[in-house]
Amino acid sequence: MLKIRKISILVWNLSTNDGIIRATLLGEALKRLGYEIEIIGFIFGQKLYKATPDGWKIITVKGTNYPGFLKSSWELLKKIDGDLIYAIKPQPASYGIALLKKLFKRVPVILDIDDWELSWHGGDEWKYRPSLKQFARDILKPEGALRRPEHPLYLKWMENLINQADAITVHTQFLYERFGGIFVPNGKDIELFNPDKYDSQKSKVHYNLSGYRTLMFPGAPRPYKGVEDVLIALDKLNQPDLKLVIVGGSPYDDYDDKLIEKWGNRIIKLTNYPANVMPEIVAAADIIVVPQRDNSAARAQFPLKITDGMAMAKPVLATKVGDIPKILGGTGYLVEPSSPEQIAEKIEWIFQNLEEAQEKGKQARERCVKYYSIDTMSAILAEIIQGLEPKRSKIY
Structure with a gap:
């Protein structure tokens, strides 16, 4: 051979x-x-x-x-x-x-x-x-x-x-x-993405996120990824300390700029960072959001944002699209695609039951170590x- x-x-x-x-x-x-x-x-x-x-x-x-x-x-x-x-x-x-x-x-x-x-x-x-x-x-x-x-x-x-x-x-x-x-x-580098190595509050201070409850989308916004549904949900909740943190932005077009033009008061945008810096950034998140809409492009994808959150023991809020439910395996929070109302309800529930949500995040970390390393x-x-x-x- x-x-x-x-x-x-x-x-x-x-x-x-x-x-x-x-x-x-x-x-x-x-x-x-x-x-x-x-x-x-x-x-x-x-x-x-x-x-x-x-x-x-x-x-x-x-x-x-x-x-x-x-x-x-x-x-x-x-x-x-x-x-x-x-x-x-x-x-x-x-x-x-x-x-x-x-x-x-x-x-x-x-x-x-x-x-x-x-x-x-x-x-x-x-x-x-x-x-x-x-x-x-x-x-x-x-x-x-x-x-x-x-x-x-x-x-x-x-x-x-x-x-x-x-x-x-x-x-x-x-x-x-x-x-x-x-x-x-x-797979995720589970040693690099290890929540024990990072301090969430220090990360929030370092990236100017202290004082906010942060929903993080660590990726490139595109229409099928459902970021607009999260922003509509934030409009419904209308709580000034709730922010959607977009990390990186779109390398394809000006879509994220259009989001900021419409929802600038809801968004905090961070620049692109090398992979070895991402765990420190994800540490600053309260919730990782993966709000994919249901189309063939989304069903074909394995969103890396999910395993970012799972590896860092964060509560993951995602939609029932493609392989997402199987990847999470009951260790995250799922809503129907294109449903800002459900997203808003689940955001509110997670923050009202944060200790339980963080425990579920720990279970997500264990699942990530076992199946997605x-x-x-x-x-x-x-x-x-x-x-x-x-x-x-x-x-x-």
Whole structure:
């Protein structure tokens, strides 16, 4: 059997967090197994995503649209020298490159699917049926749609090639049912995210949150993530010391700025921080909120915010969407999606019964240690790599 010593984790765009966070979690789990790890990929933006972990071997190539993308791809292809490629997302700029390397060098490929990429474009309903004139525009004009490597037509082609991977990993039931594969959760570094190491009140002071009761959303707001439902709930409660703390903001658009424009009196926004600082920030939260709305994009995701809160023994208030109820396993508080009224009621209940809620947070920490740690990821990945044609594993 092939002796694997080095693994190249291929990320389609290292300019954003769209894949880099999942790549980092998988990389950390693989490092604990003794493998040499490199993260490699294109930069389609101006620079490397600022939350990329320090001290990791990261190889980049400037990403461009077609036809320049073909030259960039060849340049990236030559830089991949792992004994195994772990491609993040069925994107042409990650999985497509990985399949080319497999074709030329017979390097085994694992594909990780952490989102349903086509869900952003209408899912199964999306069709590309242009007129001849529109097709010519899309392919010939400098800004033509088909010049973008991430165009949904190419994503559809990549989905048709998923069975060419030597193994597939997923992290939600939705993705498993759609693509098969083996369940590898979004694990948490439970030693880094250890509430015993942090003082909640000191964190509140440090991040200018003292005097507030804080609902924390440690992520990038997008409409389907339901942040507006929390803000409407806060309007209903109308208690000035209740604040929604957004950590990081959206790297995709100005959506969080629009939220602040409308609900500036309810929001405190913190900037992006490296992963090793996040536990100190989460320590300042009274409640972690994960208010996903019910659509295919949300059902496909494993919200990292949940395990942030669970690992730090915080009460987690979330919606009954996708895998969220299974992840929490009775250790959090659940409401129906798109229900500000229920969110408001549950917020009020948690603060009126804070001691009980904090006890439930401790139970969430225990569940996170057992099922959602980096070590859990490592154990599953060890079996995958040893077999390379793994049997499907039981989920949860």
